[in-house]
Amino acid sequence: MQQFSSTDAKQRFGQLLKASASAPVAIEKHGKIQAYLASPEFFERAKKNDPDNSARKLARANQALIEKDRLIRHQRIAFDLATSTPGKRELLIKTALAVVERWRVERLCSVDYIQKWEHILKMSPQKMAATMVSDIDGWGTSLRQNSPWIGVHA
Incomplete structure (x- = not known):
């Protein structure tokens, strides 16, 4: 120096x-x-050689993988909704609605999530399937993170 x-x-x-x-x-x-x-x-x-910066990049990459896994899981659920028998489809939707109702009663999450999922779950199965794997006006990632499809394709 x-x-x-x-x-x-x-x-x-x-x-x-x-x-x-x-x-x-x-x-x-x-x-x-x-x-x-x-x-x-x-x-x-x-900054480029900063190990903290590398840690942040790694954390972002890990989060992107988690989000991708959630999207794939919801794509499988969407496929089930679009191709299952009416009875199985009805059971999937009924179970998801019960989870959303539990969120409401026990105040387990934001009202925003409850209202958005209720809206989605009232759609036709084909539209519901397309919506839950889309961006949903910027809410797609958040809604897939807080999903009523517990245990389905987990």
Whole structure:
């Protein structure tokens, strides 16, 4: 690491900036380092190599896998709704409605989720199937996270 005295730093500021482009530069006064000067590029490189940043990337990747698993599970349920016999389809929907009603009675989740799932569960089976695997106006991921389809294709 290069070091500049505070006097040199004032008098040769251009050289100081040029030196800081490749690595941080120490500025000293009375034999003690008073400051470090680093370029923005240095901080960008440091961020990319930061283990905390890697941990965040890993956490995001893990969350994306969880969300993908939930989507696949709901795609299987949607397939069942679209292709099952009327009796099996009715039982699936009736069970999901009972779960949503339990949420309401026991106040287990937000009213938003309850209302949205009630709306979805009142649709025709084909429309219900298409809706639960869609984005649903930005609610798709959240609704699949808080789903009434307990144990179905778990």
